[in-house]
Amino acid sequence: MPLLEVTQLTKHYQGGSGRVTALEDVSFALEGGRLLGVLGPSGSGKTTLLSLIAGLLRPSSGEVRLGGSAIHLRSAREAAAFRREHVGLVFQDHHLVPYLSALENLLLVPHLSGHVRDADRRHASHLLAEFGLEHRARHTPAELSGGERQRVAIARALMNSPEIMLVDEPTSNLDTERGQQVLELLRDQVHRGAMTCVMVTHDPRMAAQADQTLQLMDGRVAAGDAGA
Amino acid sequence: MLAVKELLGSKLKFGLIALAIGLVVSLTMLMSAMSEGLVTGMTGAKRSLDADVLVFQGDTALSLERSMLTDDDLTLISSSAGVDAAYAVGHLIVTIRGPHGSFDAHVFGLADAFDQLPIVEGEHRAPAAGEAIVDFTATTEGIGVGDTLNLNPLPGELRVTAFTEGRRYIMAPALYVSLDTWRSLRAASLLKLDSAQGGETATPPDGEVADGMPPEAAPTLAGAASIMAVRLAPGVTPSDLSAALAPAFEVATPEDASLAGNGMNVMVLAVNGIQLVSLLIGAMVIGVFFYITTLHKSGQIAAVKALGASNYYVYRQLLVQISILVTLAAVIGVGLALGAGSGMPPAMAFDPDPARWAVSLLAVYATAYLGSLFSLRSILLIDPATALDRAEH
Numbered sequence: 167m168p169l170l171e172v173t174q175l176t177k178h179y180q181g182g183s184g185r186v187t188a189l190e191d192v193s194f195a196l197e198g199g200r201l202l203g204v205l206g207p208s209g210s211g212k213t214t215l216l217s218l219i220a221g222l223l224r225p226s227s228g229e230v231r232l233g234g235s236a237i238h239l240r241s242a243r244e245a246a247a248f249r250r251e252h253v254g255l256v257f258q259d260h261h262l263v264p265y266l267s268a269l270e271n272l273l274l275v276p277h278l279s280g281h282v283r284d285a286d287r288r289h290a291s292h293l294l295a296e297f298g299l300e301h302r303a304r305h306t307p308a309e310l311s312g313g314e315r316q317r318v319a320i321a322r323a324l325m326n327s328p329e330i331m332l333v334d335e336p337t338s339n340l341d342t343e344r345g346q347q348v349l350e351l352l353r354d355q356v357h358r359g360a361m362t363c364v365m366v367t368h369d370p371r372m373a374a375q376a377d378q379t380l381q382l383m384d385g386r387v388a389a390g391d392a393g394a
Numbered sequence: 395m396l397a398v399k400e401l402l403g404s405k406l407k408f409g410l411i412a413l414a415i416g417l418v419v420s421l422t423m424l425m426s427a428m429s430e431g432l433v434t435g436m437t438g439a440k441r442s443l444d445a446d447v448l449v450f451q452g453d454t455a456l457s458l459e460r461s462m463l464t465d466d467d468l469t470l471i472s473s474s475a476g477v478d479a480a481y482a483v484g485h486l487i488v489t490i491r492g493p494h495g496s497f498d499a500h501v502f503g504l505a506d507a508f509d510q511l512p513i514v515e516g517e518h519r520a521p522a523a524g525e526a527i528v529d530f531t532a533t534t535e536g537i538g539v540g541d542t543l544n545l546n547p548l549p550g551e552l553r554v555t556a557f558t559e560g561r562r563y564i565m566a567p568a569l570y571v572s573l574d575t576w577r578s579l580r581a582a583s584l585l586k587l588d589s590a591q592g593g594e595t596a597t598p599p600d601g602e603v604a605d606g607m608p609p610e611a612a613p614t615l616a617g618a619a620s621i622m623a624v625r626l627a628p629g630v631t632p633s634d635l636s637a638a639l640a641p642a643f644e645v646a647t648p649e650d651a652s653l654a655g656n657g658m659n660v661m662v663l664a665v666n667g668i669q670l671v672s673l674l675i676g677a678m679v680i681g682v683f684f685y686i687t688t689l690h691k692s693g694q695i696a697a698v699k700a701l702g703a704s705n706y707y708v709y710r711q712l713l714v715q716i717s718i719l720v721t722l723a724a725v726i727g728v729g730l731a732l733g734a735g736s737g738m739p740p741a742m743a744f745d746p747d748p749a750r751w752a753v754s755l756l757a758v759y760a761t762a763y764l765g766s767l768f769s770l771r772s773i774l775l776i777d778p779a780t781a782l783d784r785a786e787h
């Protein structure tokens with residue numbers, strides 16, 4: 167059974183100028199331990215898709231199943247608890263807490279789940295070292311470069327050892343070289359940790375390096391090998 | 395974790411807001427201490443009379459100055475049903491010629507119960523004839539224990555045996571004497587008044603007949619006392635006695651009586667009004683500040699919520715910050731108020747009452763938490779989904 171199953175997913179937004187259909191009848195499946203690249207131009211519904219998988223939005227119709235459990239049926243509170251335990255989120259705009267150091271930003275994740283144990287501290291230091299950030303642990307986001315910030319954000323998403331990572335345009339604020347580094351880091355994590363990742367991008371070169379791709383156009387699946 | 399780190403990360407911003415709240419707190423504290431000082435200064439001697447109720451002459455609006463009771467009145471009141479014990483109290487305004495010049499004082503003649511006066515200096519005993527226990531504020535006029543007070547232009551003199559405290563009336567020190575001493579002073583003052591009206595300018599010798607009024611008439615005119623302090627029998631309420639003694643007499647608790655006359659009720663209302671307004675300003679400052687900071691970092695809050703933080707968690711951080719800031723502000727405010735109070739001349743009414751300060755501080759905390767509800771509303775409205783699409787819209 168695939169880890170992630172999306173079935174006939176549709177999302178309408180109720181805007182001031184009427185109803186906007188951001189996503190229409192999207193279906194695909196993703197096996198565990200694979201990296202899916204979601205490709206599409208701006209406004210094609212990529213972020214909406216990611217938000218629906220994360221349980222941040224509820225679909226107008228259709229289903230999202232993660233590890234067999236129905237995400238689309240959860241309340242906001244249940245979805246938040248699910249994200250804390252099982253989902254790693256990386257935002258396009260890194261969204262690190264500005265007054266916390268890199269290390270503290272990582273420890274925020276276990277802190278939100280209850281308390282920070284020694285094992286969490288070791289895990290955080292280990293991740294920072296793995297991402298070449300050990301000498302940056304005590305620096306705040308403002309003292310880090312764009313690439314470093316994005317790496318800290320990915321490390322933070324890995325803190326709860328998630329079953330699935332949802333990554334929105336991780337390289338859009340980076341130059342090609344740094345973007346490539348971040349992508350390789352993600353791929354490495356997915357393949358070594360038997361983790362699953364959905365990565366949104368508008369850059370076909372980035373998407374090409376994923377295990378599978380899904381191309382969106384105006385909220386519909388235009389092409390892809392993710393299958394339904 | 396977030397709450398404290400954020401405070402430490404923006405020390406200047408939060409320090410300034412703590413200072414602003416601290417100033418409001420100190421204003422509240424000052425108003426409280428000064429209103430307490432005003433009330434004690436205006437009515438301390440009246441309010442602190444040891445009694446369940448005070449009985450005044452009828453139609454005097456609970457005025458110490460206007461009330462006059464005869465010997466018959468005193469007998470009638472003490473033998474009324476519901477009266478457990480009673481003692482007569484006389485009141486008289488005098489002018490004292492002190493080392494720094496003349497000052498007003500209020501003579502209180504007590505038939506009994508001198509042990510109600512806390513002695514801060516001098517002899518611990520009831521004053522004998524010609525002696526007085528004096529409120530400590532008389533020291534600012536250069537008076538000391540053992541001094542003899544000249545009751546200008548009365549012929550009498552009073553020797554100071556001890557100082558008490560918190561016993562002022564209309565901002566002038568109270569002098570406690572025996573009821574007999576009060577009666578002779580009162581009689582002398584009436585004669586003096588009469589002779590002054592008669593056009594005499596020279597001070598007549600003690601006891602001289604002035605303009606045809608016989609000296610024996612003076613005590614009758616003066617009355618036997620001004621009011622009577624009454625201890626009620628168990629189960630008897632002030633209104634019970636009031637009903638029994640009306641309309642010839644007025645009955646009120648010392649607290650109520652102290653608020654009657656001399657514009658006291660208006661003054662207390664005004665001071666309480668200022669306190670209330672400063673509290674509201676404090677609540678507004680805290681409420682608006684945190685509301686704006688919450689709006690300002692709504693993106694950050696959305697991200698933390700997207701990571702799985704509950705609304706309760708985010709609100710708790712805010713409450714922790716408010717608690718820390720208000721505590722800091724309380725320390726600053728109390729410090730400023732005490733500093734301002736110690737810098738005040740003794741004549742200024744400043745009488746910090748820890749209990750009232752505690753109540754004011756509790757009110758500051760309460761209004762701060764109340765103000766945080768604005769922020770709670772905006773926290774609840776922040777949609778975690780906006781964390782993902784923020785960069786594009």
Ligand SMILES: Nc1ncnc2c1ncn2[C@@H]1O[C@H](COP(=O)(O)OP(=O)(O)O)[C@@H](O)[C@H]1O
Nearest residue numbers: 179181186188207208209210211212213214783
């Ligand atoms: N909160 C919203 N309210 C109304 N319309 C929205 C909202 N979010 C996104 N949309 C619209 O839905 C469509 C898809 O948006 P989005 O999923 O952000 O696309 P992408 O991430 O591919 O750029 C766009 O037309 C966008 O304007």
Ligand SMILES: [Mg+2]
Nearest residue numbers: 212213783786
């Ligand atoms: Mg997007």
